[in-house]
Amino acid sequence: MNPSPPFGTGDASYQAAGGIDGLRRLVDDFYRLMDELPEAADLRRLHPESLEQSRDKLACFLSGWLGGPRLFSEKYGSISIPSFHAQWPVDEALSEAWLGCMARAIALQPFSPDFAEYLLAQLRVPAQRVVQASRARHGL
16 A cells, blocks of 8 residues: 655645545534634624635635645636735734634544644645735735
8 A cells, every 4th residue: 555645745635634525524613613712703703794605715725725626716716815815904813813713623623633733834824924915905
């Protein structure tokens, strides 16, 4: 049996996440936590009342971002995560609230510890870029 390719190679990360079904479970837990956690209240207010489209967009984005099918671009077109999110004043506190919800959602998944750690580390990169883009636009 051949060892799995390292995360970030081909679709190894997508497969480690359980494909689109695993990503949809992750995203559902993420948004449920955002709804429930008091420390995420400010973050939740930036989202529409119905999270149905937000859920689909995040799951589709993560699919392509993790080396799986590029569902987001097929369904919604291209996106630049930092510039799209720069329309809102996203500061470090909001970024940390987002990452905190994601860390807790990741912990609820049947991911290997290595993949869980890898995924959260990778998600910190766009989270920081969103803060930088927002800071440039809003002078935060």
